[in-house]
Amino acid sequence: MELPEAKQKFIEAWGKLGSEWGINRTMAQVHALLLISPEAQTTEEIMLTLSISRGNANMTLRELIGWGLVEKQHKAGERKEYFFADKDTWNIARQVAKERRKRELDPVIKVLDELSRVEGDAKDPEFITFTQSVKDINKLAKNVDKTLDTMLKAEENWFWGSIFKIFK
Template sequence: MTLDEAKQHLIQAWGTLGSSWGVSRTMAQVHALLLVSPVAMTTEDIMEALQISRGNVNMNVRDLIDWGIVRKVLKPGERKEFFEAEKDVWKVGMQVAKERKKRELEPLIRALEQVSTIEADITDPDVKQFAETVENLKKFANNTNNTLETIIKAEENFFWASFFKLFK
C-alpha cells in the first residue's frame, strides 16, 4: 500500500464512521484529509482532493472550526486562507467529548428538568412510575455529564501542566 492509497483508505473509513457519530460523511472526510495532511490546505486543495464543491468545503470547514478541531491559518504574503487540523488526537477526542456534552447531554438534562415539574396525583401508580423513570434518567444523565466533566478537566489540567513545564 502506498502513502496515497493509505490516506485514501483512512479518509474513506473516517467518512463511513462519521455517519454513526452524527457527523456528515463529507465533514468527517475533510477532517481526515486535514488530519493526515503534513501541511495546511486551502479551500481549492480540499475541493480537488475530495472532488467536492467550493460551497461544500466552506460549510464543512466552518463546522469543523466550530467543533474546535480545525484551525484557520494565515500565511504571510498569501491572500488565501489555509486550514489545518489539530494533530493531537487526545485533544481532538477531548474537544469532541466537550462539544457533544454541550450539544447533546445538556439539552437532555434541561428537558428532563422540565418534564419533572409534572403536577399530578403522586398516589396514582402510573404517575409514580413515570416520575421514577424520569428521576432515573436524570440521575444517569447527570452522572454521565459529571464523569465527562471530570475527564475533560483532568485532561485540560494535564495539558496545561505539560505546557507550563516548557518554562520551568
Template sequence: MELVEARQKFIETWGKLGSEWGINRTMAQVHALLLISPEALTTEEVMEALSISRGNANMTLRDLISWGLVEKQLKPGERKEYFFAEKDAWTIARQVAQERKKRELDPLLKVLNDLSEVKGSEKDPAYKTFKSSVKGITKLSANVNKTLETMIKAEENWFWGSILKIFK
C-alpha cells in the first residue's frame, strides 16, 4: 500500500472509530491527520487536507486542545498558529481516560449516590430491584473509577504491563 492511500485509510478508520465512541467524526479525523503529520499544521492546512470549512476546523481544533490531545505551536516571527498532536499512544489513552472520567464518570457517581438514598419499603419488589441494580452499578463504577485514577497516574507502559503479568 502507498503512503498516500494508507494515510487516507488511517484517517477514515480513526474517524469511524471515534464516531462509534461518541466522538464527532471530524474531530477524530483532524486528530488522525495531526497524529501522522511530522510537522505542526495550520488551520488552513487542516481545512485543505480534510476539505472542511474554516469554522469547523477552528472549533474542532479548539475541542482537541480542550481534550489535551493537541497543542498550539507558535513559530517565532509568524502570526499563524500551528497545531500538533501528542503522538504517544499511551499518553493519548490516559488523556482520554482522564477527560471522560471527569466529564462522565464523576457526575455518574454523584447521581448514583443520590439514587442510593431512595425511600421505600423492603416489601416492594420494585424498590428492592431498584436498590440492588443501582448498588451493583455503583460498585462497578467505583472500581472503574479507582482503576482509571491509577491509570491516569501511572507511568508509561507500567500499567498494562502489570495487568498482563498477572494473567500469564
C-alpha cells in the first residue's frame, strides 16, 4: 500500500471508530489528520484535505482544543493560525479518559448515589431488585472511576505493568 492511500484509510478508520463511540466522525477525522501530519495545519488545509466547510472545520477544531487533544500554534510573522495534535498516544488516551469521565461518568455516579438513597418497602420485590441493581452498578462505576484515577496519574508502562503483572 502507498502512503496516500494509507493516510486515507487511517482517517476513515479513526472516524468510524469515533462515531461508534459517540464521537462525531468529522472530529475524529480531523484529529486523525493532525496525528499523521508532521507540520501544524491551517484551517484552509484541513478544509481542503477532508472536504469540509470552513464553519465545520472551525467548530471541530475548537472542540478538539476543548478536549485537550489539539493546540493552536502561531508562526512568527504570520496572521494565520496553525493547529497540531499531541502525538503521544498515552497522553491522548488519558486526555480522552479524563474528559469522558468528567462529562459522562461523574454525572452518572451522582445520579446513582441519589438513587441508592431511595426509600421503600424492604419486602417489596420491586424495591429489592431496584436497590440491588443500583447498588451493584454503583460499585462497578466506582471501580471504573478509581481505575481511571490511577490511569490519569500513571506512566504508561507502569499502568500496563500493574494490569499484566499477574502473567509474570
